[in-house]
Each structure stands twice: as structure tokens, then as C-alpha cells.
Amino acid sequence: MPLSADEIKELHKYEYRILNSLEWLMKKYLWVPEDVLRKSTKLSESEMKYRLGRLMEMDMVKSSTKPYTGYQLVFKGYDALAISSLVTKGTLNALGSLIGVGKESEVYEALGLGVLVIKIHRVGQRSFQSVRLNRSYIPEWKHFPWLFASMESAKMEFTALSTLQKGGVSVPVPIAINRNVIAMSFIPGLNLNQVTLEEPQEIFDEVVENLAKAYRLGYIHSDLSEFNIMVDGEKVWLIDWPQWIEPSHPNADTILRRDINNLVNYFSKKYGLAKTTDEVINLVIG
Known part of the structure; x- marks a missing residue:
């Protein structure tokens, strides 16, 4: 619930x-x-x-x-501790409705000094062993509850958003973090898969420009698709960064290619854009 x-x-x-x-x-x-x-x-x-x-x-x-x-x-109790702490610190005044559910998170509207988004990380609830094997932030402890894996996931995303936003990448502004919960700016837009673009080439180019900026700052998204790119009528926003990796990661080339391939395939199938994955990778890595 x-x-x-x-x-x-x-x-x-x-x-x-x-x-x-x-x-x-x-x-x-x-x-x-x-x-x-x-x-x-x-x-x-x-x-x-x-x-x-x-x-x-x-x-x-x-x-x-x-x-x-x-x-x-369990998660609801851990979430309650995080939300309560954010309220005590003055970040939150009210918790609103549930506006999004992902594989490893829930997203709520909220009020602080203005309208906010509260993202609650819930890593590994169904597949913790897979998460342990595939996420670099999971330490080699014999006992590491998924609650703390979720906290580490939130820290990963908060770190990325902080650096990327300061570096000019179009991402939500991170406001505060507590345990597995991040408070961030509200984006009044829709996911790419929910809209039909009037100027798809412009949006595509803007996404690639943001990916290139992120790459220069040391970040590869690692889970890029039409479901975590948002448009608000004026600009593009890249969201959901807990799985980011560095360009020096052993699998960076493969993961970057997968991200770019997802992007190219989506725009090719829906809008007929003719860019190849290799062309876009060259643009991103400079």
C-alpha cells in the first residue's frame, strides 16, 4: 500500500x-x-x-x-523514519499523492517551500541477490538488509544529481536526502513514451547534448530509455540516476552502447530518425 x-x-x-x-x-x-x-x-x-x-x-x-x-x-517503517526526519528539518511540510512507481522506487508529490518530488528507493525487494551481484555500492557484508541497500542507492542518485545539476546537465535539482528518500525539484512534464513530439530531431539532439555533458563530468546513465527522459514543452530532463557508472568502469563501453542503442532505436522506430548508434556514441564521448 x-x-x-x-x-x-x-x-x-x-x-x-x-x-x-x-x-x-x-x-x-x-x-x-x-x-x-x-x-x-x-x-x-x-x-x-x-x-x-x-x-x-x-x-x-x-x-x-x-x-x-x-x-x-520493513520498508514502510524505514520510509516513515526518513519522511519524519525531512519534516523535522523543514524540507517537507506535506506528503501528497503517489505519482509514479518503478521497479525499485516510488515517487510522491510533496510540499516544502514549493511543490517537490519525494523519491523513495526500494532496492532488492524482489531480487536482492541480483542487486547484490550487479550494484557496486553493495558492500561485501554477510548481513546487509535491503533497507540499507536502498539507502546506498539513494546516496548514489543524490551524488549524481548534485554533480550533474551543477555541471549544467538537465536533471531534477536535489534538495535533501535522508536514508532511502530524496527530495528534489518537481518537473511539470511527461515521460518521452507518453508524448508525440512535434520536433523530434531537436529533442533527440538535446538528449545527446546532455549525455555528452554527463560523460565529461564522469557519469554514464546506465539505464537510459524513453521511460526516464522527460519533456516539459521547453526542455528535456534526464531522470533516474541510481545505477550510474564512471567512464572508467570495466563495462563502460558496453553499457554506454546499450544506453545509446535504446535511445536511437526509440527515435528511429517512432519518428524515423536515421542516426546510428556509433554516430551518437562519437558525439557523446567527443
């Missing part, structure tokens, strides 16, 4: 204490033992059980009885 602003507002300070304790203890335990959690929260047995019951009803915590009674923080 989508994240509920009302549920976050209604969380009691003891429930936040439990969520924070679980977050910290899950760096050590797959399932946090009940006695360890109680010692960490300093709550009475009855109080802790009542608060855990509420958190489990809201799908923020789950429990197990094998091989012992233990608890895990």
Missing part, C-alpha cells in the same frame, strides 16, 4: 523509539531478538508489545518466532 502521511503523523514517540532501535540493531541482527529490542528501547514489556502491535498493523514492522522471537523493520 502507498505510504500514508496520516500514519506517520500519528506515530507515538515510543513507536519512533522502536523504529530507530530496529534500524540500528538490524546492522547486527537479521531478526532483532525481543529482549535485545526491549533493552535498547527501555520500554516496559507491556508497552513495547502494545507499540509493536500497532507498528505491525501499519506494516512498518514484522515478526518471526523461529528460531526465536524477533522483529524486523
